[in-house]
Every structure is written in C-alpha cells, then in structure tokens.
Amino acid sequence: MAARQEAALELVLSLHRLLRSLRRASPTGGLQPTQLIVLSQLTEAGPSRIGVIAERVPCSQPTATAVVAELESLGLVRREPDPTDGRATRVAVTEEGAGALRGVAYGEAEALLERLGSLPPQDAARLLEAGPLLRLLAETRGTG
Amino acid sequence: MAARQEAALELVLSLHRLLRSLRRASPTGGLQPTQLIVLSQLTEAGPSRIGVIAERVPCSQPTATAVVAELESLGLVRREPDPTDGRATRVAVTEEGAGALRGVAYGEAEALLERLGSLPPQDAARLLEAGPLLRLLAETRGTG
DNA sequence: GGCGAATGCATAGATGGTCGATACACGTGA
DNA sequence: TCACGTGTATCGACCATCTATGCATTCGCC
Numbered sequence: 001m002a003a004r005q006e007a008a009l010e011l012v013l014s015l016h017r018l019l020r021s022l023r024r025a026s027p028t029g030g031l032q033p034t035q036l037i038v039l040s041q042l043t044e045a046g047p048s049r050i051g052v053i054a055e056r057v058p059c060s061q062p063t064a065t066a067v068v069a070e071l072e073s074l075g076l077v078r079r080e081p082d083p084t085d086g087r088a089t090r091v092a093v094t095e096e097g098a099g100a101l102r103g104v105a106y107g108e109a110e111a112l113l114e115r116l117g118s119l120p121p122q123d124a125a126r127l128l129e130a131g132p133l134l135r136l137l138a139e140t141r142g143t144g
Numbered sequence: 145m146a147a148r149q150e151a152a153l154e155l156v157l158s159l160h161r162l163l164r165s166l167r168r169a170s171p172t173g174g175l176q177p178t179q180l181i182v183l184s185q186l187t188e189a190g191p192s193r194i195g196v197i198a199e200r201v202p203c204s205q206p207t208a209t210a211v212v213a214e215l216e217s218l219g220l221v222r223r224e225p226d227p228t229d230g231r232a233t234r235v236a237v238t239e240e241g242a243g244a245l246r247g248v249a250y251g252e253a254e255a256l257l258e259r260l261g262s263l264p265p266q267d268a269a270r271l272l273e274a275g276p277l278l279r280l281l282a283e284t285r286g287t288g
Numbered sequence: 289g290g291c292g293a294a295t296g297c298a299t300a301g302a303t304g305g306t307c308g309a310t311a312c313a314c315g316t317g318a
Numbered sequence: 319t320c321a322c323g324t325g326t327a328t329c330g331a332c333c334a335t336c337t338a339t340g341c342a343t344t345c346g347c348c
Contacts, residue, residue: 004257004272005253005257007272007275008253008254008256008257008260008272009253010275010276010279011253011256011271011272011274011275011278012163012166012252012253012256013180013181013184013279014275014276014278014279014281014282015159015162015163015278016163016177016178016180016181017181017201017202017279017282017283018159018278018281018282019156019159019160019163020181020201020202020203020282021202021282022156024202032304032305033160034160034305034306036157036160037157037160037161037164040153040157049325049326050325050326050327051324051325051326057161057164058161058164058165058168059164059305059306059307060306060307060308061325061326061327062306062307062308062309062326062327062328062329063305063306063307064326065326065327065328066305066306066327067305069327082325085314085315085324085325086313086314086315087313087314087315087324087325087326088314088324088325088326089325089326106153106156108156109149109152109153109155109156110152112152112155112156112281113148113149113152115281115284116152116281118284119277119280119281123277126270126274126277127155127274127277127278127281128148128151128152128155130155130270130271130274131151131154131155131158132154132158133263133267133270133271134155134158134159134162134271135154135157135158135161136263137158137162137256137259137260137263137271138158138161138162138164138165139161140259140262176333176334178334178335193296193297194296194297194298195295195296195297203334203335203336204335204336204337205296205297205298206297206298206299206300206335206336206337207334207335207336208297209297209298209299210298210334210335211334213298226296229295229296229343229344230296230342230343230344231295231296231297231342231343231344232295232296232297232343233296233297
C-alpha cells in the first residue's frame with residue numbers, strides 16, 4: 001500500500017529532522033545521545049555487561065566499550081568484575097550517574113519540551129504518549 | 145512538572161534508539177538520511193538555494209554544499225545559476241531524484257514498516273499519524 | 289558610475305562518533 | 319594440561335559534521 005509507505009517515509013524523515021534539530025538546539029547540553037542511552041539502559045536493567053549494552057543500545061561492541069569508558073571517566077558509571085565470569089565486566093550506574101540521568105539538564109529533552117509548548121496541548125500529549133510506543137518499536141528486532 | 149520531563153526524556157531516548165536501530169537494519173539502503181532530507185525538501189519546496197536548504201534540513205551551509213554535490217554526482221539533483229542573483233545557486237530535483245525519493249527502496253522506511261507490522265494495528269496507525277505532527281515539531285524553531 | 293560593505297557559496301582543516309578486524313584474557317570441557 | 323569458545327579492549331580507518339576562511343557577486347551610498 002503506497003500510502004502507508006509514504007507515511008512511513010515521512011515519519012522517518014520527520015524523526016531525522018527532529019533529532020537533528022534538537023541536537024543543534026542543545027548547546028553542549030552535557031551528555032551525548034549514546035551516553036544517555038547507555039545510562040538509561042543501565043538504570044532500567046541494572047548492572048549489565050558490555051556486550052548486552054551494545055546489543056540494546058544498539059551499537060557495536062567497540063562503541064559500547066568507548067562509551068562506557070567515557071562515562072566511567074565522568075564518574076557516572078563504574079566497572080566491576082563479573083563475579084561469575086572473570087572475562088566479563090559489569091557496568092553499573094553510580095549515584096552521580098542516576099542524578100545526571102534524572103536531571104532535566106539534558107538539552108534535547110528540554111528543547112523538545114520547549115517545542116511541545118508550541119503545539120496544541122492535545123497534540124503534545126499524543127506525542128508524549130507515543131514515547132512508550134516508539135520505545136517498543138526501537139526494541140523490536142528482526143522481522144517482528 | 146517532573147512527569148512531563150521524564151516523558152520527554154523517554155521520547156527523546158526512544159527516538160534516538162529507533163533511528164539508530166533502523167540505520168543498522170538497512171544495509172546501505174541507498175541514500176544517507178541527510179541526502180534524503182535534502183531531496184524531500186527540494187521536492188516539496190521546489191528549486192532552492194544552498195543556504196535555504198541548510199536552514200531547513202537543518203545543517204551547516206558547508207554540509208548542504210557537500211550533500212548537494214554528492215546528490216548532483218548521483219544525478220538526483222542539478223544546480224542552476226539563480227537568474228536573479230549571480231552569487232546564488234539554485235538546486236532542483238531531477239526526474240531520477242524524484243523517482244529515487246518516491247521509490248520505497250529507502251531501507252529505513254522499509255525497516256520501520258516491517259516493525260510496525262509487529263505492533264497492534266491501531267498503535268501502528270497512531271504512529272504513522274504522528275508523522276505530520278513530528279514534522280511540525282521539527283520545523284519549529286526558537287522558543288516556539 | 290565607482291567603491292566599500294554585505295551576502296552566497298565553496299574549500300580547508302579538524303573533531304567526534306562509529307565500525308570492522310584483531311589481539312588478549314578468561315572459562316569450559318576433554 | 320591443552321585446545322577451543324567467549325567476552326572485552328585496542329587499532330586503524332571511514333564518514334558526517336562543524337567552524338573558520340577565501341572568493342565571487344550584489345547592494346548601498348556617494
């Protein structure tokens with residue numbers, strides 16, 4: 001159905017433009033998107049291994065290693081040896097990390113809220129409600 | 145309102161993860177996201193100048209120049225001198241460009257549709273309907 | 289009509305994020 | 319103990335993007 005494909009295309013394009021726009025609007029708002037994703041993943045799922053993080057972000061394992069190293073240098077996460085497997089590393093969020101995540105200092109979310117204010121309240125509410133839906137979609141892998 | 149901020153944060157995170165996931169799922173599906181955005185902008189707004197393109201994508205002017213150059217080398221757009229201003233260049237979509245845009249070959253849109261199939265139909269419909277809304281949001285600049 | 293300031297675009301150089309390939313460390317099973 | 323599989327770190331490179339800069343053209347003003 002062509003209409004459906006066009007709608008999907010427009011949706012993808014809108015998503016790209018929105019994120020691009022938000023990124024440009026947040027002046028060094030603090031953490032990079034990938035860092036924030038990792039942080040939120042760890043907060044929800046608890047201490048996780050590098051490979052699991054990479055799988056969920058999603059990103060490559062080297063990228064996950066680099067992001068975790070950066071977060072560690074910022075004191076937002078700590079790496080502990082996996083008690084059950086000497087090869088693995090478990091990454092856990094620190095108090096500071098949890099605070100950084102909860103804090104609204106994240107520029108993109110602020111920029112998004114700011115723009116939501118310019119929409120009709122019902123539209124803004126619909127978009128915010130779409131968050132969990134999009135989240136579900138992001139977690140869907142494969143054919144679905 | 146903290147709940148609203150958390151919802152916005154989750155929305156942003158979901159958007160990032162979704163796009164990241166779609167990008168990884170589409171194997172060199174063809175055009176880069178920025179290229180596709182430029183193409184769609186030109187299709188909707190007609191021949192435009194580099195600066196206008198950069199403003200709408202949004203991206204820096206050098207990025208717009210590079211993207212247009214790449215699209216031109218692919219035969220998807222052509223650059224013509226602005227008849228009213230010798231400094232400016234007008235970029236127009238070619239037949240091939242319009243075809244490339246219309247074609248559903250774009251991997252990310254396909255991957256998105258594929259995943260939408262795993263959602264309840266009403267949820268999928270709601271997300272597709274959110275496209276214009278997100279588009280509106282992406283076009284909002286400044287304080288709003 | 290001519291000259292300085294402003295505008296539009298192209299180029300150069302640098303940065304950051306991401307990836308594939310590879311090397312190393314550890315656990316597992318024989 | 320040894321071979322093999324698994325988890326992580328490192329290496330090298332690529333791509334997209336940015337800021338800063340230079341060149342060509344137009345505009346405002348005298």
